[in-house]
Structures are given as C-alpha cells and as structure tokens.
Amino acid sequence: MMSRYVIRGARPLGGEARDLYVDGGELVEEAPAKADVIDADGLIALPGFVDLHTHLREPGREDAETVETGTRAAALGGFTAVHAMANTDPVADVAGVVEQVWRLGQEAGHCDVHPVGAVTVGLAGERLAELGAMADSAARVRVFSDDGNCVHDPLLMRRALEYVKAFDGVVAQHAQDPRLTESAQMNEGEWSATLGLAGWPAVAEEAIVARDCLLAAHVRSRVHFCHVSTAGSVELVRWAKAKGWNVTAEVTPHHLLLTDDLVASYDPVFKVNPPLRTNDDVVALRAALADGTIDAVATDHAPHALEDKETEFAAAAFGMTGLETALSVVATSMVETGLLDWAGVADRMSVRPAAIGRLTRQGQPLEPGAPANVVLVDPAARWTVDATLSASRSRNTPFAGRELAARVVATFLRGKATVLDGKAV
Amino acid sequence: MDAARPVTGDPSIARPVLEAEDVARALTRIAHEIVERNGADQIVLLGIPTRGVTLARRIAARIADIENVEVPVGALDVTMYRDDLRLRGVRALEPTDIPAAGIDDLIVVLVDDVLFSGRTVRSALDALSDIGRPKAVQLAVLVDRGHRELPVKADYVGKNIPTSLTETVHVLLDEHDGRDAVLLGPADLKREPAAAPEEVTR
Amino acid sequence: MNRHLLSAGDLSRDDALLVLDTAADMDAALAGRSIKKLPTLRGRTVVNLFFEDSTRTRTSFEVAAKRLSADVINFSAKGSSVSKGESLKDTALTLEAMGSDAVVVRHSASGAPHRLANWIRGSVINAGDGTHEHPTQALLDAYTMRRRTGRVEGLQVAIVGDVLHSRVARSNVLLLYTLGAEVTIVAPPTLLPVGVTAWPCAVSYDLDAVLPKSDVVMMLRVQHERMHGGFFPTTREYSRRYGLDAERMATLPDDAIVMHPGPMNRGVEIAAEVADSVRSTIVEQVANGVSVRMAVLYLLLGGLIDVSGADEVAA
Numbered sequence: 001m002m003s004r005y006v007i008r009g010a011r012p013l014g015g016e017a018r019d020l021y022v023d024g025g026e027l028v029e030e031a032p033a034k035a036d037v038i039d040a041d042g043l044i045a046l047p048g049f050v051d052l053h054t055h056l057r058e059p060g061r062e063d064a065e066t067v068e069t070g071t072r073a074a075a076l077g078g079f080t081a082v083h084a085m086a087n088t089d090p091v092a093d094v095a096g097v098v099e100q101v102w103r104l105g106q107e108a109g110h111c112d113v114h115p116v117g118a119v120t121v122g123l124a125g126e127r128l129a130e131l132g133a134m135a136d137s138a139a140r141v142r143v144f145s146d147d148g149n150c151v152h153d154p155l156l157m158r159r160a161l162e163y164v165k166a167f168d169g170v171v172a173q174h175a176q177d178p179r180l181t182e183s184a185q186m187n188e189g190e191w192s193a194t195l196g197l198a199g200w201p202a203v204a205e206e207a208i209v210a211r212d213c214l215l216a217a218h219v220r221s222r223v224h225f226c227h228v229s230t231a232g233s234v235e236l237v238r239w240a241k242a243k244g245w246n247v248t249a250e251v252t253p254h255h256l257l258l259t260d261d262l263v264a265s266y267d268p269v270f271k272v273n274p275p276l277r278t279n280d281d282v283v284a285l286r287a288a289l290a291d292g293t294i295d296a297v298a299t300d301h302a303p304h305a306l307e308d309k310e311t312e313f314a315a316a317a318f319g320m321t322g323l324e325t326a327l328s329v330v331a332t333s334m335v336e337t338g339l340l341d342w343a344g345v346a347d348r349m350s351v352r353p354a355a356i357g358r359l360t361r362q363g364q365p366l367e368p369g370a371p372a373n374v375v376l377v378d379p380a381a382r383w384t385v386d387a388t389l390s391a392s393r394s395r396n397t398p399f400a401g402r403e404l405a406a407r408v409v410a411t412f413l414r415g416k417a418t419v420l421d422g423k424a425v
Numbered sequence: 426m427d428a429a430r431p432v433t434g435d436p437s438i439a440r441p442v443l444e445a446e447d448v449a450r451a452l453t454r455i456a457h458e459i460v461e462r463n464g465a466d467q468i469v470l471l472g473i474p475t476r477g478v479t480l481a482r483r484i485a486a487r488i489a490d491i492e493n494v495e496v497p498v499g500a501l502d503v504t505m506y507r508d509d510l511r512l513r514g515v516r517a518l519e520p521t522d523i524p525a526a527g528i529d530d531l532i533v534v535l536v537d538d539v540l541f542s543g544r545t546v547r548s549a550l551d552a553l554s555d556i557g558r559p560k561a562v563q564l565a566v567l568v569d570r571g572h573r574e575l576p577v578k579a580d581y582v583g584k585n586i587p588t589s590l591t592e593t594v595h596v597l598l599d600e601h602d603g604r605d606a607v608l609l610g611p612a613d614l615k616r617e618p619a620a621a622p623e624e625v626t627r
Numbered sequence: 628m629n630r631h632l633l634s635a636g637d638l639s640r641d642d643a644l645l646v647l648d649t650a651a652d653m654d655a656a657l658a659g660r661s662i663k664k665l666p667t668l669r670g671r672t673v674v675n676l677f678f679e680d681s682t683r684t685r686t687s688f689e690v691a692a693k694r695l696s697a698d699v700i701n702f703s704a705k706g707s708s709v710s711k712g713e714s715l716k717d718t719a720l721t722l723e724a725m726g727s728d729a730v731v732v733r734h735s736a737s738g739a740p741h742r743l744a745n746w747i748r749g750s751v752i753n754a755g756d757g758t759h760e761h762p763t764q765a766l767l768d769a770y771t772m773r774r775r776t777g778r779v780e781g782l783q784v785a786i787v788g789d790v791l792h793s794r795v796a797r798s799n800v801l802l803l804y805t806l807g808a809e810v811t812i813v814a815p816p817t818l819l820p821v822g823v824t825a826w827p828c829a830v831s832y833d834l835d836a837v838l839p840k841s842d843v844v845m846m847l848r849v850q851h852e853r854m855h856g857g858f859f860p861t862t863r864e865y866s867r868r869y870g871l872d873a874e875r876m877a878t879l880p881d882d883a884i885v886m887h888p889g890p891m892n893r894g895v896e897i898a899a900e901v902a903d904s905v906r907s908t909i910v911e912q913v914a915n916g917v918s919v920r921m922a923v924l925y926l927l928l929g930g931l932i933d934v935s936g937a938d939e940v941a942a
Binding site: 191194201266311 | 715716737756760
C-alpha cells in the first residue's frame with residue numbers, strides 16, 4: 001500500500017515554504033485524503049540524493065557492510081539511489097553479480113541500488129569485462145568503473161570509452177597512475193615528508209585526468225572522474241569542459257572538508273584513496289563544485305571492518321564511510337560558507353549525478369508528476385558525529401567528534417518514508 | 426631553594442629557630458666533635474646536594490682551622506638510589522664528586538642539612554656501597570626534626586627541633602640564600618599528603 | 628617531558644637539554660666505577676619490542692635498562708606470534724597484560740609507535756619507525772656533538788645522504804633545530820622528500836660546497852635497496868658525488884667531526900680512512916647511546932606512578 005503524505009510548510013530548494021503532497025509514489029497537485037501530515041516548518045525539501053560512488057561490500061565482505069546496512073545508512077543520509085561499486089568479491093564484472101546486487105537492493109528497499117560494472121575482468125586492467133551484458137541485464141548498468149584501480153593502460157581505456165557509447169554508458173575513472181603511487185600512503189607534500197609516509201603525488205591523479213580528457217575527446221565519448229582531489233585536476237576538468245568535451249567529475253565530502261595534516265595522528269581513519277590533500281586543494285575543490293566544474297558530490301562510502309583499520313597506518317585499508325554525513329559535510333563546507341545555495345546542493349547531490357548515471361526517475365524537480373523522491377533537511381541543526389551510532393556496519397568515519405551543520409530529517413523513496421524524524425523507518 | 430624541588434611553604438611567614446650565629450656555633454661544634462672522635466687524618470666529608478655539600482665545605486674549613494689539615498670534601502647525589510621516585514617524580518640529577526683518594530678504608534662523614542624520615546640517608550648508604558668500602562660511615566646534620574621511618578641516627582646534630590609532620594623546615598645558607606638561618610614554617614598546602622613524610626627541604 | 632618519546636619534535640628545548648644533562652650525569656655517576664649499575668628502576672619492566680632486526684639499537688637499550696636495574700624482556704617479531712600475523716594491537720595488549728612499564732619499539736611502519744601509544748598505559752619509546760624518526764639516535768648524536776665540540780647551539784651540521792628514507796635525518800633535523808644548530812641536508816634530489824622545503828634546515832645538492840663551513844658532518848647509510856631502486860644511476864656515481872673520502876674530509880675545518888649512525892657501508896658513503904680517522908665519532912656514538920638511553924628511561928620511568936602526575940612532576 002502506497003503512503004499518502006502532506007508535507008506541510010517545507011521550503012523546496014530553500015525557497016518559499018509550501019506544502020508538498022505525496023500519493024501513489026508521486027508528487028501530486030492536491031492534498032490526498034487520509035494522508036499523514038508531516039510538519040516540515042523550517043525544513044528544506046530537496047530531491048532525494050543520488051550517490052555515484054558507494055561501496056556496499058556485498059558480496060564478499062559482509063562483515064564490513066551489506067546491501068541492507070549500507071542502503072539504510074544511505075537513506076539516513078537522504079539518498080534515494082546509490083551506485084554500488086564493482087570491487088566486491090566476486091567482482092561485479094558479469095551480469096550475474098550485478099543482477100544479484102541489484103536484487104539485494106530491491107529487497108532491502110531503503111534506496112535504489114544501481115550496480116556499477118567493472119570495466120575490466122577482475123579489475124585487473126587487462127581485458128574488457130562483458131560491459132554490454134551488464135548493460136542489458138536487469139540491473140541496466142550504465143556506469144562502469146574499476147574503482148580502487150585505475151584503468152591505466154591507455155589503449156584499454158580508449159576501447160572502454162568507445163565501447164560504452166553503444167549503450168550510452170560512462171566510464172568512471174579512478175585516476176591514479178600506479179607507478180607514481182607505489183606503496184603510497186598519503187598526499188605527497190610537507191606532511192608526508194615530516195611523517196615519513198610514502199607520498200601519493202597530485203600529478204599521479206592529474207596525469208590520468210589529462211590523458212583521459214584527451215582520449216574521451218578523441219573518441220567522442222564521455223568520461224567521468226571519480227573523487228577528484230587536487231587543484232590541478234580541477235583545472236584540467238575546467239579546461240576540458242571549456243573545450244566542449246563530455247567530461248564530468250565528482251568530489252567526495254571528505255575532500256571538501258579535511259586536509260592531510262590530520263594524518264599526523266597516524267590514525268588510519270584518515271587513510272583514504274585518493275588521499276586527503278592540502279588546504280589549497282580543498283579551496284579549489286569547493287570553488288569548482290560551486291561553479292559547476294565539478295558536477296557532483298559522491299561519497300566514496302568505503303566501510304571497513306575494525307581490524308582493517310586498527311593497525312599501523314601502512315597496513316590499514318584505504319577508505320572512509322560517508323553516506324550518513326554527506327549532506328551535513330556539504331552544508332558545512334559549501335552552504336555555511338556561502339559557496340552554494342540549497343538549489344545548488346540539489347543540483348550537485350541529486351540532479352547531476354542522476355543525469356550522469358542516466359537515472360531518469362531520480363533527480364527530478366519537486367513538481368507534481370515527479371516520483372516522490374524527497375529529502376527533508378533541517379538547515380538549522382548542528383550535531384556531533386558519533387561513529388557508534390552509525391547505521392553502517394563499519395565505524396570508520398573521519399568526522400567522528402566533529403560538529404556539523406544541517407541534518408537529514410526525513411527521506412521518501414517513491415512516496416514511501418525510509419526515514420522519519422531522523423530515524424530509519 | 427633547590428631548583429629541582431618544588432617550592433614549599435613561604436619562608437616569609439616562617440619563624441626562625443636558628444639564627445646565623447646559632448648555625449655558626451653548631452657547625453663549629455660538629456667540627457670539633459668529628460675531630461675528637463676520629464682525628465682528622467682518615468676522614469672524608471661527603472655532602473648530599475645541594476646544601477649538604479655547602480655544609481660539608483664549611484665543616485672542612487673549620488677542621489682546617491682547628492687541626493691545620495685539609496680534609497677531602499665531596500658530593501654524593503643519591504637521586505638514583507631513592508626508593509620514592511614513583512611517589513615524587515623524577516628530579517634532575519646533582520653531581521656526584523668523590524675525592525680522588527676515594528673512600529676505601531676511610532671514615533666517611535655524610536653531611537646533610539635536615540634529617541627527617543631517614544630515607545635519604547638510606548639511599549646514601551646504598552650509593553656508598555656501590556662506590557667503595559669505607560672503614561666507617563657517620564652522619565652529620567644541621568637539624569634533626571624527628572619523625573624517622575628507618576632506624577637511622579645522626580652522629581652529629583647541630584640542633585634537635587621537634588616538629589609536627591605538617592610543618593616545614595627551611596635551611597637557609599648564605600651561599601644559596603644570602604643569609605644563614607633555619608626557619609620553621611607552617612603546613613605546606615601545596616604539597617600532596619602522600620609526599621609529606623620525606624624531607625621537603627634539607 | 629611527555630609520557631612517551633615518539634618524535635624528536637615533541638621535545639622542547641628544556642626537555643632536550645634535560646636529557647643531555649641527565650645523560651652526562653649518568654656518565655659521571657658511573658665513571659670509574661667497577662659496579663656499573665644503579666638501582667633506580669628496580670622492579671620496572673622494559674620491553675624491547677623489535678619488529679625489525681637491529682642488534683645495535685636493541686642491545687643499547689638493553690644495556691641502558693639493565694644499568695638502571697630494570698627487568699628487560701626482548702620481544703622480537705621473529706619467533707613470536709607477530710610473524711604469524713598477530714596484529715600490532717594484540718601484541719600491545721599482550722605486553723600490557725604482562726605489566727610492562729615501558730615499551731621500546733622498532734617497527735618498519737612509520738607511526739607504529741604512535742599507534743602503540745594508544746593501546747598501552749606504559750611509556751612508548753620510538754626506537755625507529757619506518758622512514759619516520761629515531762629520536763634517541765638524534766639525542767645521542769647531539770650528546771656526542773656537545774661532548775666533542777662543547778656545544779650544540781650555533782653548530783653548522785651537514786647531514787648527507789638518503790634523507791628521503793632516513794629516520795635519523797628527520798629526528799636530527801628537528802632536534803638540532805630545537806637546540807639551535809644550523810643544519811644543511813645534502814643529497815641527490817631523488818633522495819630528498821618533496822616537502823623538504825618546509826623543514827627547519829637548508830638544502831643542498833653539492834657536498835663540496837657545504838663541507839668547508841661544516842662543524843659536523845653526519846653521513847647517512849645508503850640502504851642496499853636504494854642502490855637498486857633507481858634513485859641514482861650507480862653506487863660508484865653516488866660515492867663520487869656524495870661519499871666522504873679523505874680528500875673531501877681535508878676540506879673540513881680543523882675541529883670538525885664526522886659522524887655516522889651505523890652500520891656503515893665503507894667505501895660507499897664513507898671511506899675507511901675517514902671512518903677510522905680521529906675526526907670520527909662513530910665508536911663514541913655507540914657508547915653515548917647507552918648514556919642517553921639511560922637518561923631517557925630514567926626521565927620517562929623514574930617517577931611515574933600514573934599518567935596524570937607525569938607531566939607536572941617531570942616538567
């Protein structure tokens with residue numbers, strides 16, 4: 001049975017307050033009869049967020065996360081759709097695995113799960129996976145990525161970019177030159193010099209970004225860059241867009257707020273790939289997200305079991321959780337700083353990522369006839385992140401103990417509340 | 426005050442129990458007693474830093490006046506031999522300076538300013554045993570304030586001053602403090618009770 | 628001082644001078660004595676936790692702890708459960724359960740001592756972590772400089788070699804800066820960290836230009852894996868440009884000293900006649916290492932009954 005709601009007094013995209021009506025999974029013109037009334041006075045209504053970059057770990061590492069726990073965390077973060085990365089075990093490089101993940105998402109019901117297909121077999125970077133079969137499967141894969149690994153071979157990358165044109169797919173590149181980042185632990189700079197940790201230089205990302213912009217232009221395909229983290233990458237993407245090339249990019253919340261000096265604690269909760277960068281990079285990333293050079297915020301939610309983080313820094317796994325904190329980090333780094341308004345947040349966290357992933361039923365305007373994928377945000381809230389309260393199965397949030405602005409109060413997935421009063425339904 | 430130790434009490438509100446002339450008389454008497462008992466040929470004076478060393482030098486000067494003999498004077502830091510490091514925390518080490526002739530088969534007179542629990546003297550005896558084998562060890566102190574925790578007794582005492590455990594004894598010496606005096610002060614509120622049963626000043 | 632000694636950069640000028648002065652006192656206290664033992668740390672347990680082989684550092688700490696009458700447990704990765712994949716945390720908890728008062732740790736991972744310090748109550752002393760730091764080496768080097776030249780402040784110190792991978796260089800740069808020496812690091816550009824410009828020292832690629840104004844030259848060991856890691860074309864070329872031979876040594880000021888943390892590659896970064904010359908402090912450094920480590924153990928362990936009291940009593 002579909003729920004009916006009257007969402008009273010919400011401010012769509014931060015504009016004038018008005019009522020939103022939900023019936024039959026869609027937004028409707030008239031208030032439905034026998035509807036539940038939700039007092040949204042003071043709350044902002046935004047289209048449900050779409051994450052282009054989520055690690056749900058299932059199949060293979062269900063101790064760190066499952067589709068069920070990961071998507072519950074996503075709903076709590078205001079997401080109505082996530083793209084589940086392919087680096088599972090087994091790798092999502094065949095139709096069978098992507099369909100399994102897609103089905104697990106349907107069963108969990110917290111948000112839509114769109115599996116990302118691997119570009120190469122086993123993420124090994126040697127030969128193309130069956131991209132077409134994954135595109136044609138029930139999961140209708142449109143985003144392909146070897147995330148975690150870079151599609152480093154330029155010829156293979158060229159072929160992938162060309163091949164996905166047949167079904168309007170996109171290759172989401174994890175830009176990292178492997179030779180320049182052998183045993184790399186953190187951003188190469190003053191802090192790596194001081195801490196004696198092997199450096200991950202900005203150029204290792206930027207060299208691949210530059211190359212792939214050129215390749216995408218050459219074969220007239222589109223390319224998407226995962227988690228760009230440097231001022232140089234921003235300049236390259238800006239340059240490619242100015243040329244009219246079909247290039248898009250995402251930035252993670254943590255790269256918008258955190259810097260590499262945090263690694264001085266040697267706490268692996270701050271170990272992530274690409275690494276936390278400098279303040280200059282953070283400033284450039286924020287500006288690029290504000291002016292649209294960077295299209296989307298994507299969490300790169302990367303849950304890890306405790307034992308994979310409670311180690312020496314060099315032995316620890318890369319990655320941070322981020323689904324539940326994404327909106328608040330964006331509010332803290334972009335909205336409170338005056339760089340982005342709430343319409344901008346809707347664009348970067350919902351509209352554009354949905355467009356990149358070719359999700360026609362997500363990221364739609366909050367108008368009658370659109371699917372009722374809605375998130376209500378309290379812009380005045382301030383809260384302190386407590387890792388132990390996370391819905392994720394993992395605890396590796398770098399924001400633990402930090403006070404953040406704004407909070408997701410309610411999430412609706414096609415008219416069904418997945419979150420109410422800040423709690424999973 | 427010894428810089429390595431916490432400042433204790435306030436000498437300005439303490440009352441004098443020995444004035445400069447009393448200190449001088451006490452040291453002269455101790456010098457005579459040492460010579461009477463041991464002669465002056467086989468003794469070595471080892472002061473326990475910081476004021477014990479100063480007192481040892483003054484006693485040696487008096488012995489030189491009496492007997493016309495230069496008695497060797499040294500310093501014996503007992504910090505590394507203390508048993509209360511866990512309670513009191515680390516201290517900067519003071520120099521240990523054993524006269525060239527050593528201490529073997531000589532009469533060592535340990536010199537300290539205040540005798541209180543006796544633990545410093547115990548530490549000094551341990552330290553001596555690692556350095557050599559004296560013929561005998563004796564103890565000279567300017568003030569004995571009582572409250573012993575170990576079976577230690579001074580051979581030469583400048584002045585017995587009955588005190589309460591919470592009182593503090595300040596020995597002022599011209600070389601360190603600009604004047605000679607012994608002051609008895611009120612309870613020191615700044616110190617933890619756990620640390621009280623030791624000499625807080627010497 | 629802090630409860631732990633993890634980085635030379637954590638030492639204030641007063642802390643560092645206290646360690647050096649205490650080391651001198653330790654030397655004086657034991658000089659000429661047949662019984663080279665003090666009862667100070669009787670009943671305390673010091674664990675040497677070595678995940679990497681380093682006989683010289685481990686032995687130095689062991690001698691230092693034993694001279695202070697501490698009980699010493701040597702816990703090496705080889706032959707322990709560490710090699711079977713036990714985590715650093717589990718190892719730490721095991722040592723904690725055994726009641727260790729201090730853990731001296733050598734580890735191949737930078738920051739491992741910092742991690743350990745989160746998991747145990749005792750003091751953690753960094754005896755070399757990955758390519759990060761080796762603070763007691765820097766302290767013994769400063770102690771050696773002071774004994775040989777009478778001062779540290781104002782000394783011109785050249786640190787020469789593989790700075791990129793050297794924990795000795797990092798700790799020395801930080802400590803010598805704190806103590807007022809002027810450090811120039813000298814290396815081929817491939818063996819300098821990208822962020823070195825932020826360090827409190829000068830940087831040069833030209834050894835011959837630096838030597839005539841150096842009071843101290845510290846030669847760093849060239850690890851075998853660097854020789855084949857493409858950081859420089861050949862060992863011979865490295866020696867020719869950055870090795871200290873007799874001819875180069877002759878360009879030093881008269882009173883300058885030559886240091887090396889050991890173990891040396893004779894004929895690579897240092898010529899045999901230099902290592903054995905009167906300028907060389909290499910053997911002294913080893914002896915001074917024991918005194919400095921005694922001082923560190925004494926200052927960290929001597930008075931601690933709990934953490935809260937530590938900082939106020941050992942200012």
